[in-house]
Amino acid sequence: MSGAGPDAGGYRPRPSPRPHDAPTEVIARRSGTVVADPPTEVIPSYTDPPLDPPPPEDDRLDELPPEGPGRKAVRTFGELLITAGMVVLLFVFYEIYVTDWLSAGKQHAATSELDDEWRKDHFSLIDGRAFAKLHIPAFGPDYVFSLVEGTTDQDLDIGPGHYKGTALPGQPGNFAVAGHRVGKGAPFNDLDLLQSCDAVVVETQTDWFVYRVLPMKKEVQSWQQGRASQPQCKGVSPLGGLYGDTVGQEIVLPSESDVIAPVPHHPGIIPSRGQEAALLTLTTCHPKFSAAQRLVVHAVLVKQYPKDPKNPGQVPPELKESQ
Amino acid sequence: MYGWIWRHLPGPLAVRVAEAVLLAAAVIALLLFVVFPWVEPRLPFNQVTTG
Known part of the structure:
Protein backbone atom coordinates (compact mmCIF):
# COMPACT_ATOMS: atom_id res chain seq x y z
CA MET A 1 0.00 0.00 0.00
CA SER A 2 2.87 2.34 0.63
CA GLY A 3 3.91 4.43 -2.27
CA ALA A 4 0.44 4.58 -3.79
CA GLY A 5 -1.30 7.83 -4.49
CA PRO A 6 -2.87 10.00 -1.85
CA ASP A 7 -6.02 7.89 -2.02
CA ALA A 8 -4.32 4.76 -0.72
CA GLY A 9 -5.48 3.92 2.75
CA GLY A 10 -7.87 6.84 2.72
CA TYR A 11 -11.25 6.79 4.35
CA ARG A 12 -13.26 8.22 1.48
CA PRO A 13 -15.75 5.66 0.15
CA ARG A 14 -15.42 5.21 -3.51
CA PRO A 15 -18.36 6.09 -5.71
CA SER A 16 -20.50 3.10 -6.52
CA PRO A 17 -19.02 1.37 -9.57
CA ARG A 18 -22.39 0.45 -11.02
CA PRO A 19 -24.73 3.03 -12.48
CA HIS A 20 -26.80 4.28 -9.66
CA ASP A 21 -30.09 3.61 -11.32
CA ALA A 22 -29.42 0.15 -12.69
CA PRO A 23 -31.31 -1.95 -10.13
CA THR A 24 -34.27 0.32 -10.28
CA GLU A 25 -34.44 0.08 -14.00
CA VAL A 26 -34.25 -3.69 -14.00
CA ILE A 27 -37.11 -3.97 -11.59
CA ALA A 28 -39.13 -1.46 -13.51
CA ARG A 29 -38.73 -3.29 -16.80
CA ARG A 30 -39.52 -6.67 -15.40
CA SER A 31 -42.58 -5.71 -13.50
CA GLY A 32 -43.79 -3.36 -16.15
CA THR A 33 -44.79 -0.78 -13.62
CA VAL A 34 -43.42 2.54 -12.73
CA VAL A 35 -41.35 2.19 -9.68
CA ALA A 36 -42.15 4.35 -6.75
CA ASP A 37 -39.74 6.97 -5.65
CA PRO A 38 -38.06 5.62 -2.49
CA PRO A 39 -35.20 3.76 -4.25
CA THR A 40 -34.41 6.70 -6.45
CA GLU A 41 -34.51 8.98 -3.47
CA VAL A 42 -31.88 6.93 -1.73
CA ILE A 43 -29.56 7.03 -4.67
CA PRO A 44 -28.94 10.77 -4.98
CA SER A 45 -27.49 10.88 -1.50
CA TYR A 46 -25.23 8.02 -2.63
CA THR A 47 -23.70 10.10 -5.34
CA ASP A 48 -23.19 13.11 -3.14
CA PRO A 49 -19.46 13.44 -2.73
CA PRO A 50 -18.75 12.79 0.93
CA LEU A 51 -16.93 15.62 2.53
CA ASP A 52 -14.44 13.63 4.55
CA PRO A 53 -11.15 15.26 5.39
CA PRO A 54 -8.33 14.15 3.14
CA PRO A 55 -6.55 11.01 4.31
CA PRO A 56 -3.74 11.59 6.76
CA GLU A 57 -0.22 11.49 5.49
CA ASP A 58 1.02 7.90 5.60
CA ASP A 59 4.65 8.73 5.08
CA ARG A 60 5.44 8.89 8.79
CA LEU A 61 4.18 5.34 9.33
CA ASP A 62 6.25 4.01 6.49
CA GLU A 63 9.55 5.14 7.87
CA LEU A 64 10.70 3.91 11.27
CA PRO A 65 12.10 6.59 13.48
CA PRO A 66 15.84 6.46 13.82
CA GLU A 67 17.11 3.72 16.11
CA GLY A 68 18.08 5.55 19.26
CA PRO A 69 18.98 4.41 22.75
CA GLY A 70 15.53 5.41 24.05
CA ARG A 71 13.70 3.30 21.52
CA LYS A 72 16.00 0.38 22.19
CA ALA A 73 15.43 0.65 25.94
CA VAL A 74 11.66 0.79 25.61
CA ARG A 75 11.60 -2.20 23.30
CA THR A 76 13.86 -4.24 25.55
CA PHE A 77 11.70 -3.33 28.55
CA GLY A 78 8.60 -4.50 26.70
CA GLU A 79 10.27 -7.74 25.72
CA LEU A 80 11.28 -8.33 29.31
CA LEU A 81 7.71 -7.79 30.49
CA ILE A 82 6.38 -10.28 27.94
CA THR A 83 9.09 -12.72 28.98
CA ALA A 84 8.14 -12.30 32.65
CA GLY A 85 4.52 -13.06 31.80
CA MET A 86 5.56 -16.22 29.97
CA VAL A 87 7.68 -17.29 32.94
CA VAL A 88 4.73 -16.85 35.32
CA LEU A 89 2.52 -18.93 33.02
CA MET B 1 16.83 -8.41 23.14
CA TYR B 2 15.30 -11.18 21.03
CA GLY B 3 16.33 -9.36 17.87
CA TRP B 4 19.87 -9.12 19.16
CA ILE B 5 19.95 -12.86 19.93
CA TRP B 6 18.53 -13.67 16.50
CA ARG B 7 21.15 -11.55 14.77
CA HIS B 8 23.94 -13.27 16.67
CA LEU B 9 22.85 -16.83 15.89
CA PRO B 10 25.28 -18.28 13.34
CA GLY B 11 24.43 -20.29 10.28
CA PRO B 12 21.77 -20.25 7.57
CA LEU B 13 18.07 -19.76 8.36
CA ALA B 14 17.19 -23.41 9.05
CA VAL B 15 20.12 -23.80 11.43
CA ARG B 16 19.23 -20.56 13.19
CA VAL B 17 15.64 -21.72 13.70
CA ALA B 18 16.93 -24.98 15.20
CA GLU B 19 19.30 -23.04 17.43
CA ALA B 20 16.52 -20.74 18.59
CA VAL B 21 14.26 -23.71 19.47
CA LEU B 22 17.13 -25.38 21.32
CA LEU B 23 17.86 -22.20 23.23
CA ALA B 24 14.21 -21.81 24.24
CA ALA B 25 14.05 -25.45 25.33
CA ALA B 26 17.17 -25.02 27.43
CA VAL B 27 15.73 -21.98 29.18
CA ILE B 28 12.43 -23.79 29.87
CA ALA B 29 14.25 -26.84 31.23
CA LEU B 30 16.38 -24.63 33.47
CA LEU B 31 13.23 -22.97 34.82
CA LEU B 32 11.24 -26.17 35.31
CA PHE B 33 13.93 -28.32 36.88
CA VAL B 34 16.18 -25.87 38.68
CA VAL B 35 14.62 -22.48 39.29
CA PHE B 36 11.01 -23.44 40.07
CA PRO B 37 11.83 -26.29 42.47
CA TRP B 38 14.06 -23.86 44.32
CA VAL B 39 11.62 -20.97 44.40
CA GLU B 40 8.46 -22.95 45.09
CA PRO B 41 8.85 -23.65 48.84
CA ARG B 42 9.46 -19.93 49.29
CA LEU B 43 6.07 -19.02 47.84
CA PRO B 44 2.86 -19.11 49.85
CA PHE B 45 0.82 -21.46 47.65
CA ASN B 46 1.12 -24.98 48.83
CA GLN B 47 1.70 -25.25 52.56
CA VAL B 48 -0.48 -28.02 53.89
CA THR B 49 0.64 -28.56 57.47
CA THR B 50 -0.52 -26.79 60.58
CA GLY B 51 1.60 -25.24 63.26
Whole structure:
Protein backbone atom coordinates (compact mmCIF):
# COMPACT_ATOMS: atom_id res chain seq x y z
CA MET A 1 0.00 0.00 0.00
CA SER A 2 2.87 2.34 0.63
CA GLY A 3 3.91 4.43 -2.27
CA ALA A 4 0.44 4.58 -3.79
CA GLY A 5 -1.30 7.83 -4.49
CA PRO A 6 -2.87 10.00 -1.85
CA ASP A 7 -6.02 7.89 -2.02
CA ALA A 8 -4.32 4.76 -0.72
CA GLY A 9 -5.48 3.92 2.75
CA GLY A 10 -7.87 6.84 2.72
CA TYR A 11 -11.25 6.79 4.35
CA ARG A 12 -13.26 8.22 1.48
CA PRO A 13 -15.75 5.66 0.15
CA ARG A 14 -15.42 5.21 -3.51
CA PRO A 15 -18.36 6.09 -5.71
CA SER A 16 -20.50 3.10 -6.52
CA PRO A 17 -19.02 1.37 -9.57
CA ARG A 18 -22.39 0.45 -11.02
CA PRO A 19 -24.73 3.03 -12.48
CA HIS A 20 -26.80 4.28 -9.66
CA ASP A 21 -30.09 3.61 -11.32
CA ALA A 22 -29.42 0.15 -12.69
CA PRO A 23 -31.31 -1.95 -10.13
CA THR A 24 -34.27 0.32 -10.28
CA GLU A 25 -34.44 0.08 -14.00
CA VAL A 26 -34.25 -3.69 -14.00
CA ILE A 27 -37.11 -3.97 -11.59
CA ALA A 28 -39.13 -1.46 -13.51
CA ARG A 29 -38.73 -3.29 -16.80
CA ARG A 30 -39.52 -6.67 -15.40
CA SER A 31 -42.58 -5.71 -13.50
CA GLY A 32 -43.79 -3.36 -16.15
CA THR A 33 -44.79 -0.78 -13.62
CA VAL A 34 -43.42 2.54 -12.73
CA VAL A 35 -41.35 2.19 -9.68
CA ALA A 36 -42.15 4.35 -6.75
CA ASP A 37 -39.74 6.97 -5.65
CA PRO A 38 -38.06 5.62 -2.49
CA PRO A 39 -35.20 3.76 -4.25
CA THR A 40 -34.41 6.70 -6.45
CA GLU A 41 -34.51 8.98 -3.47
CA VAL A 42 -31.88 6.93 -1.73
CA ILE A 43 -29.56 7.03 -4.67
CA PRO A 44 -28.94 10.77 -4.98
CA SER A 45 -27.49 10.88 -1.50
CA TYR A 46 -25.23 8.02 -2.63
CA THR A 47 -23.70 10.10 -5.34
CA ASP A 48 -23.19 13.11 -3.14
CA PRO A 49 -19.46 13.44 -2.73
CA PRO A 50 -18.75 12.79 0.93
CA LEU A 51 -16.93 15.62 2.53
CA ASP A 52 -14.44 13.63 4.55
CA PRO A 53 -11.15 15.26 5.39
CA PRO A 54 -8.33 14.15 3.14
CA PRO A 55 -6.55 11.01 4.31
CA PRO A 56 -3.74 11.59 6.76
CA GLU A 57 -0.22 11.49 5.49
CA ASP A 58 1.02 7.90 5.60
CA ASP A 59 4.65 8.73 5.08
CA ARG A 60 5.44 8.89 8.79
CA LEU A 61 4.18 5.34 9.33
CA ASP A 62 6.25 4.01 6.49
CA GLU A 63 9.55 5.14 7.87
CA LEU A 64 10.70 3.91 11.27
CA PRO A 65 12.10 6.59 13.48
CA PRO A 66 15.84 6.46 13.82
CA GLU A 67 17.11 3.72 16.11
CA GLY A 68 18.08 5.55 19.26
CA PRO A 69 18.98 4.41 22.75
CA GLY A 70 15.53 5.41 24.05
CA ARG A 71 13.70 3.30 21.52
CA LYS A 72 16.00 0.38 22.19
CA ALA A 73 15.43 0.65 25.94
CA VAL A 74 11.66 0.79 25.61
CA ARG A 75 11.60 -2.20 23.30
CA THR A 76 13.86 -4.24 25.55
CA PHE A 77 11.70 -3.33 28.55
CA GLY A 78 8.60 -4.50 26.70
CA GLU A 79 10.27 -7.74 25.72
CA LEU A 80 11.28 -8.33 29.31
CA LEU A 81 7.71 -7.79 30.49
CA ILE A 82 6.38 -10.28 27.94
CA THR A 83 9.09 -12.72 28.98
CA ALA A 84 8.14 -12.30 32.65
CA GLY A 85 4.52 -13.06 31.80
CA MET A 86 5.56 -16.22 29.97
CA VAL A 87 7.68 -17.29 32.94
CA VAL A 88 4.73 -16.85 35.32
CA LEU A 89 2.52 -18.93 33.02
CA LEU A 90 5.21 -21.57 32.88
CA PHE A 91 5.30 -21.60 36.68
CA VAL A 92 1.56 -22.30 36.81
CA PHE A 93 2.11 -25.16 34.37
CA TYR A 94 4.92 -26.40 36.60
CA GLU A 95 2.85 -26.25 39.78
CA ILE A 96 -0.15 -28.03 38.35
CA TYR A 97 1.35 -30.58 35.97
CA VAL A 98 5.12 -30.96 36.23
CA THR A 99 5.11 -31.48 40.00
CA ASP A 100 2.48 -34.17 39.45
CA TRP A 101 4.79 -36.06 37.10
CA LEU A 102 7.79 -35.69 39.39
CA SER A 103 5.81 -36.79 42.45
CA ALA A 104 4.24 -39.73 40.63
CA GLY A 105 7.73 -41.14 40.10
CA LYS A 106 8.68 -40.64 43.76
CA GLN A 107 5.41 -42.12 45.00
CA HIS A 108 5.87 -45.13 42.74
CA ALA A 109 9.41 -45.72 43.99
CA ALA A 110 8.32 -45.33 47.62
CA THR A 111 5.47 -47.79 47.13
CA SER A 112 7.61 -50.52 45.58
CA GLU A 113 10.16 -50.02 48.36
CA LEU A 114 7.36 -50.33 50.93
CA ASP A 115 6.07 -53.52 49.34
CA ASP A 116 9.57 -54.98 49.58
CA GLU A 117 9.92 -53.91 53.22
CA TRP A 118 6.58 -55.44 54.15
CA ARG A 119 7.75 -58.83 52.97
CA LYS A 120 10.46 -58.74 55.62
CA ASP A 121 9.65 -59.69 59.18
CA HIS A 122 10.87 -56.66 60.96
CA PHE A 123 9.64 -53.30 59.81
CA SER A 124 10.79 -49.99 61.24
CA LEU A 125 9.65 -46.42 60.84
CA ILE A 126 12.22 -44.26 59.04
CA ASP A 127 11.90 -40.54 58.26
CA GLY A 128 11.08 -39.85 54.63
CA ARG A 129 10.20 -43.49 53.93
CA ALA A 130 6.77 -44.92 53.28
CA PHE A 131 5.29 -46.98 56.13
CA ALA A 132 1.56 -47.39 55.38
CA LYS A 133 -0.99 -46.97 52.61
CA LEU A 134 -3.99 -44.72 52.61
CA HIS A 135 -7.14 -45.81 50.80
CA ILE A 136 -10.14 -43.51 50.44
CA PRO A 137 -12.83 -45.50 48.62
CA ALA A 138 -15.00 -42.40 48.19
CA PHE A 139 -12.31 -41.06 45.84
CA GLY A 140 -12.49 -44.17 43.69
CA PRO A 141 -11.59 -47.84 44.04
CA ASP A 142 -8.03 -47.22 42.84
CA TYR A 143 -7.30 -44.37 45.24
CA VAL A 144 -4.24 -45.40 47.21
CA PHE A 145 -1.23 -43.40 48.37
CA SER A 146 1.76 -44.57 50.32
CA LEU A 147 2.13 -42.55 53.51
CA VAL A 148 5.55 -41.19 54.38
CA GLU A 149 6.96 -40.57 57.84
CA GLY A 150 7.42 -36.80 58.30
CA THR A 151 5.91 -33.64 56.86
CA THR A 152 8.87 -31.75 55.38
CA ASP A 153 8.58 -30.50 51.81
CA GLN A 154 10.70 -33.42 50.61
CA ASP A 155 8.46 -35.91 52.44
CA LEU A 156 5.29 -34.40 51.01
CA ASP A 157 6.72 -34.49 47.48
CA ILE A 158 6.55 -38.27 47.78
CA GLY A 159 3.06 -38.52 49.20
CA PRO A 160 0.91 -37.64 52.19
CA GLY A 161 3.08 -37.37 55.30
CA HIS A 162 2.55 -38.47 58.88
CA TYR A 163 3.09 -35.74 61.47
CA LYS A 164 5.98 -37.07 63.50
CA GLY A 165 5.10 -37.66 67.13
CA THR A 166 1.39 -38.14 66.57
CA ALA A 167 -0.19 -41.55 67.07
CA LEU A 168 0.45 -44.42 64.67
CA PRO A 169 -2.35 -46.09 62.72
CA GLY A 170 -4.84 -47.78 65.02
CA GLN A 171 -3.34 -46.38 68.22
CA PRO A 172 -5.36 -44.28 70.65
CA GLY A 173 -4.60 -40.62 70.04
CA ASN A 174 -4.54 -38.74 66.79
CA PHE A 175 -2.95 -40.25 63.70
CA ALA A 176 -2.38 -37.03 61.74
CA VAL A 177 -1.49 -36.81 58.05
CA ALA A 178 -0.79 -33.82 55.78
CA GLY A 179 -1.07 -33.90 52.01
CA HIS A 180 -0.98 -31.61 49.00
CA ARG A 181 -4.16 -30.38 47.45
CA VAL A 182 -2.72 -28.94 44.23
CA GLY A 183 0.18 -30.48 42.31
CA LYS A 184 2.63 -33.02 43.76
CA GLY A 185 0.11 -35.74 42.94
CA ALA A 186 -2.59 -33.73 44.74
CA PRO A 187 -3.55 -36.61 47.05
CA PHE A 188 -5.95 -34.43 49.03
CA ASN A 189 -7.40 -32.56 46.04
CA ASP A 190 -10.98 -33.53 46.94
CA LEU A 191 -10.69 -33.62 50.71
CA ASP A 192 -13.49 -31.06 50.99
CA LEU A 193 -15.88 -33.53 49.34
CA LEU A 194 -15.61 -36.17 52.08
CA GLN A 195 -18.93 -36.68 53.83
CA SER A 196 -19.51 -37.92 57.32
CA CYS A 197 -19.16 -41.74 57.60
CA ASP A 198 -16.96 -41.97 54.46
CA ALA A 199 -14.32 -44.61 55.03
CA VAL A 200 -10.63 -43.75 55.26
CA VAL A 201 -8.70 -47.02 55.35
CA VAL A 202 -5.10 -47.22 56.52
CA GLU A 203 -3.17 -50.33 55.57
CA THR A 204 -0.08 -51.28 57.56
CA GLN A 205 2.19 -54.28 57.33
CA THR A 206 -0.06 -56.26 59.66
CA ASP A 207 -3.51 -54.68 59.69
CA TRP A 208 -6.23 -52.75 57.97
CA PHE A 209 -7.61 -49.88 60.04
CA VAL A 210 -10.96 -48.49 58.99
CA TYR A 211 -11.60 -44.92 60.07
CA ARG A 212 -14.81 -43.08 59.29
CA VAL A 213 -15.30 -39.32 58.99
CA LEU A 214 -16.99 -37.88 62.07
CA PRO A 215 -20.34 -36.05 61.89
CA MET A 216 -20.14 -32.57 60.43
CA LYS A 217 -20.82 -29.63 62.70
CA LYS A 218 -24.32 -29.10 61.31
CA GLU A 219 -25.16 -32.79 61.63
CA VAL A 220 -24.20 -33.18 65.28
CA GLN A 221 -27.53 -32.03 66.73
CA SER A 222 -29.73 -34.28 64.63
CA TRP A 223 -27.32 -37.22 64.35
CA GLN A 224 -29.44 -39.84 66.11
CA GLN A 225 -32.52 -38.94 64.08
CA GLY A 226 -30.56 -38.47 60.86
CA ARG A 227 -27.59 -40.32 59.43
CA ALA A 228 -26.96 -42.55 62.45
CA SER A 229 -29.34 -45.17 61.05
CA GLN A 230 -27.44 -45.55 57.78
CA PRO A 231 -25.41 -48.77 57.61
CA GLN A 232 -22.06 -47.14 56.83
CA CYS A 233 -22.46 -44.91 59.90
CA LYS A 234 -22.30 -47.85 62.32
CA GLY A 235 -19.83 -46.93 65.01
CA VAL A 236 -19.81 -43.22 64.11
CA SER A 237 -21.43 -40.71 66.43
CA PRO A 238 -20.57 -37.30 67.84
CA LEU A 239 -17.82 -37.98 70.34
CA GLY A 240 -18.93 -35.45 72.96
CA GLY A 241 -17.15 -34.62 76.19
CA LEU A 242 -13.58 -33.48 75.63
CA TYR A 243 -14.04 -34.18 71.94
CA GLY A 244 -17.06 -31.89 71.63
CA ASP A 245 -15.20 -29.61 69.17
CA THR A 246 -13.97 -32.49 67.04
CA VAL A 247 -16.20 -32.63 63.99
CA GLY A 248 -15.89 -34.19 60.55
CA GLN A 249 -14.54 -31.12 58.79
CA GLU A 250 -13.21 -27.77 59.87
CA ILE A 251 -11.34 -24.89 58.32
CA VAL A 252 -8.71 -23.31 60.53
CA LEU A 253 -5.82 -20.88 60.40
CA PRO A 254 -2.40 -22.27 59.51
CA SER A 255 -1.21 -21.55 63.04
CA GLU A 256 -3.76 -23.82 64.73
CA SER A 257 -1.52 -26.77 65.34
CA ASP A 258 -3.82 -28.10 68.05
CA VAL A 259 -6.09 -29.75 65.46
CA ILE A 260 -3.56 -32.59 65.43
CA ALA A 261 -3.34 -32.83 69.25
CA PRO A 262 -4.43 -36.16 70.78
CA VAL A 263 -7.62 -34.35 71.79
CA PRO A 264 -8.08 -31.81 68.98
CA HIS A 265 -8.25 -28.20 70.21
CA HIS A 266 -7.12 -29.26 73.70
CA PRO A 267 -3.35 -29.55 73.51
CA GLY A 268 -1.76 -30.94 76.61
CA ILE A 269 -4.75 -32.99 77.67
CA ILE A 270 -4.08 -36.71 77.53
CA PRO A 271 -7.19 -38.66 78.51
CA SER A 272 -6.77 -41.68 80.74
CA ARG A 273 -6.48 -45.08 79.13
CA GLY A 274 -9.74 -46.30 77.74
CA GLN A 275 -11.08 -42.76 77.47
CA GLU A 276 -8.87 -41.79 74.57
CA ALA A 277 -10.40 -42.06 71.11
CA ALA A 278 -8.38 -43.35 68.16
CA LEU A 279 -8.67 -40.52 65.68
CA LEU A 280 -7.35 -39.84 62.21
CA THR A 281 -6.78 -36.24 61.09
CA LEU A 282 -6.06 -35.17 57.52
CA THR A 283 -4.83 -31.63 56.79
CA THR A 284 -4.34 -29.78 53.52
CA CYS A 285 -4.32 -26.22 52.25
CA HIS A 286 -7.46 -24.18 51.80
CA PRO A 287 -8.84 -22.66 49.65
CA LYS A 288 -7.38 -24.41 46.63
CA PHE A 289 -4.32 -22.61 45.19
CA SER A 290 -3.90 -20.72 48.46
CA ALA A 291 -2.26 -21.34 51.78
CA ALA A 292 -4.35 -18.84 53.72
CA GLN A 293 -6.15 -21.55 55.71
CA ARG A 294 -6.11 -25.27 56.38
CA LEU A 295 -8.82 -27.76 55.60
CA VAL A 296 -8.97 -30.39 58.34
CA VAL A 297 -10.88 -33.68 58.32
CA HIS A 298 -11.29 -35.77 61.47
CA ALA A 299 -12.25 -39.44 61.44
CA VAL A 300 -12.60 -42.09 64.11
CA LEU A 301 -11.44 -45.70 64.16
CA VAL A 302 -14.37 -48.06 63.76
CA LYS A 303 -12.82 -51.35 62.71
CA GLN A 304 -9.59 -53.27 62.49
CA TYR A 305 -8.90 -56.31 60.34
CA PRO A 306 -5.65 -58.18 60.96
CA LYS A 307 -4.04 -59.27 57.70
CA ASP A 308 -4.10 -62.95 57.09
CA PRO A 309 -0.63 -64.06 55.94
CA LYS A 310 -2.17 -67.08 54.25
CA ASN A 311 -4.50 -64.90 52.24
CA PRO A 312 -2.52 -61.80 51.20
CA GLY A 313 -5.00 -60.66 48.57
CA GLN A 314 -7.80 -60.19 51.05
CA VAL A 315 -9.12 -56.64 51.39
CA PRO A 316 -11.70 -55.24 53.80
CA PRO A 317 -15.22 -54.79 52.41
CA GLU A 318 -15.02 -51.04 53.13
CA LEU A 319 -12.66 -50.63 50.17
CA LYS A 320 -15.54 -51.41 47.85
CA GLU A 321 -17.61 -48.50 49.08
CA SER A 322 -16.82 -46.37 46.05
CA GLN A 323 -19.39 -43.87 45.05
CA MET B 1 16.83 -8.41 23.14
CA TYR B 2 15.30 -11.18 21.03
CA GLY B 3 16.33 -9.36 17.87
CA TRP B 4 19.87 -9.12 19.16
CA ILE B 5 19.95 -12.86 19.93
CA TRP B 6 18.53 -13.67 16.50
CA ARG B 7 21.15 -11.55 14.77
CA HIS B 8 23.94 -13.27 16.67
CA LEU B 9 22.85 -16.83 15.89
CA PRO B 10 25.28 -18.28 13.34
CA GLY B 11 24.43 -20.29 10.28
CA PRO B 12 21.77 -20.25 7.57
CA LEU B 13 18.07 -19.76 8.36
CA ALA B 14 17.19 -23.41 9.05
CA VAL B 15 20.12 -23.80 11.43
CA ARG B 16 19.23 -20.56 13.19
CA VAL B 17 15.64 -21.72 13.70
CA ALA B 18 16.93 -24.98 15.20
CA GLU B 19 19.30 -23.04 17.43
CA ALA B 20 16.52 -20.74 18.59
CA VAL B 21 14.26 -23.71 19.47
CA LEU B 22 17.13 -25.38 21.32
CA LEU B 23 17.86 -22.20 23.23
CA ALA B 24 14.21 -21.81 24.24
CA ALA B 25 14.05 -25.45 25.33
CA ALA B 26 17.17 -25.02 27.43
CA VAL B 27 15.73 -21.98 29.18
CA ILE B 28 12.43 -23.79 29.87
CA ALA B 29 14.25 -26.84 31.23
CA LEU B 30 16.38 -24.63 33.47
CA LEU B 31 13.23 -22.97 34.82
CA LEU B 32 11.24 -26.17 35.31
CA PHE B 33 13.93 -28.32 36.88
CA VAL B 34 16.18 -25.87 38.68
CA VAL B 35 14.62 -22.48 39.29
CA PHE B 36 11.01 -23.44 40.07
CA PRO B 37 11.83 -26.29 42.47
CA TRP B 38 14.06 -23.86 44.32
CA VAL B 39 11.62 -20.97 44.40
CA GLU B 40 8.46 -22.95 45.09
CA PRO B 41 8.85 -23.65 48.84
CA ARG B 42 9.46 -19.93 49.29
CA LEU B 43 6.07 -19.02 47.84
CA PRO B 44 2.86 -19.11 49.85
CA PHE B 45 0.82 -21.46 47.65
CA ASN B 46 1.12 -24.98 48.83
CA GLN B 47 1.70 -25.25 52.56
CA VAL B 48 -0.48 -28.02 53.89
CA THR B 49 0.64 -28.56 57.47
CA THR B 50 -0.52 -26.79 60.58
CA GLY B 51 1.60 -25.24 63.26
